[in-house]
Amino acid sequence: MIDVTLENFETEVVNASLSVPVLVDFWAPWCGPCRALGPILEKLETEYAGRFKLVKINSDEEQELAGMFGIRSIPTCVLLKDGQPVDGFMGALPEGQVRAFLDKHVPPADEAPAPAEVQEASAQDALAAGDVAAALEKLQHAVTTDPANDEARFDYVKLLLQLGRVAEAQAAFAPVQAKAAVDRRLGALKAWLDAIEFVAAQGLGPDADAQFAAKIAANKRDFETRFARARWLMAQQRWTEAMDELLEILMRDKHWNDDAARKTYVAILELIEPPKPKVAEGQIPPEDPVVASYRRRLSSVVLS
Template sequence: MQPRNMSMSGAVDLSAVKAAAEAKQKAERARSQRAAQPGGQQAAAATRLVIDVDEAGFEQEVLQRSAEVPVVIDFWAEWCEPCKQLSPILERLAEAYAGRFVLAKIDVDQNQMLFQQFGVQGIPAVFAVIAGQALPLFQGAAPEPQVRQVLDQLIQAAEERFGIVGAPVDPEQAAAAGEEAAGPPQPPANPTLAAAHAALDGGDLAGAIQAYENVLADEPGNLEASIGLGQARLLKRVQEADPAKVRKAAADKPTDVAAQLAAADLDLVGGHVEDAFGRLVSLVQRTAGEDRDAARVRLLELFEVVGPDDPRVISSRAALSRALF
């Protein structure tokens, strides 16, 4: 999915920290103190760039730290397949940006209060906190180039608005830390799968679809390829759609299968997962024959995009079974 909801104006003020002006002054004092210490900026190399945060440590690890460096929050869960795609990208970029931001990982199953406080609608969801202000960045898995673009905007805004530039880590030490975190060498990735990902990231949807299909021809159970194929097909379907026309057609023709399928695609791309699933389950209930089968197949395809372990998929599968039987 493409990043959504990037907005530097929709900040939610978190009252646990002081105003932005004071945060800026605090950041300037902290940078001066670090520069005066033996080793200067190299002392920042000890900063943890990826941290696990819970409710008890949120104020210190996120709110207080956000006065000195942008903190990017990754809301995730163990059962969330899209999270397993996005989290490694964010962790890799935290190392690559070498201290320009800190990544805070929050397990939503263990931290429901934070999940509710931020108004998270679905996961993965990515927020940032700068000088105590929470900013929604995007929801859903996204390719690395688009995540980089969002991070670059975030870092620029942090510097221009609050004077917060982070604490760049010594490149050699950051590289060593990255190698240590990576662990032992991994076996080479499937080159066809890698080519499929590259095509998807580059916007070559037809090429991505073909490459994912090639992977699945050899490995029918490859979950990563199945999810990628579903994403590529979905993006290709909505690529040239006029959202206003699609919405109007769906509203005017509630029994038109093609119109409802197109609207469900837009629902999902827009992050309205429950709406997309509910629309198609309802379509299955009120159709028969080929129309019902078309709605059922599209719903199963969207299940693959979101991930089989997502609770919204699980509940919608049950609703689909009730509609069919």
């Protein structure tokens, strides 16, 4: 159960309802029927185990939100799906009637996403809304709840690295490090972590680019230096510049160092791929233009 205000309404209600039904309970501390209904709703939220999300809005303190939903009496509950209100009820209904109401809209247990998956989807909504702290908390909860959820772990480690929290990212990645050789996304994270460790071990600072440029100018086929520069750029999250440097290697030697340049390039594409937006059933989500452009550039070089 989450207390919602105008500030977090978009993230916790509208965006969250794109992934799971959200039941909004409008209440007030002085309302006796509200105090009777509240424990029933909280019990059912626990029992339904992530199949719907319960949020509470204090209608006295959040009058703008209450007005937005046309609330005239409390308690009033409104159910949202895909960002829109779809149903609701007024008054302190008994548990059986509330359960019947939920069962009209909430997917059966065998069709509902696992709680960790709900947390992961909610984290992506929080990120889209710019609430990084909430996203990090939800991803951490998802990984803790289901340590085998590699999708949530990928997003969690990636966000930690984006925030520069390398030690935490290394600790979170350690349980799945052995799978990096066979899992494309985990392998991409390992390539990023390896680049960060390489830069630290080599003591490469902000002025390293001048050193790289001088060496490359003296020898265009100095692939070791080009690859080091690409990893230095990766560590700084300068993704397109890193891929440009890797393409310079690939245009001269497609299979240099056991395909190291191509493999690292592919890892970067995996790291910069944004979450797919939700689209109607049967539609194909649009591809990110930067990712699409660099995929085409890789294909044109490798296949030429």
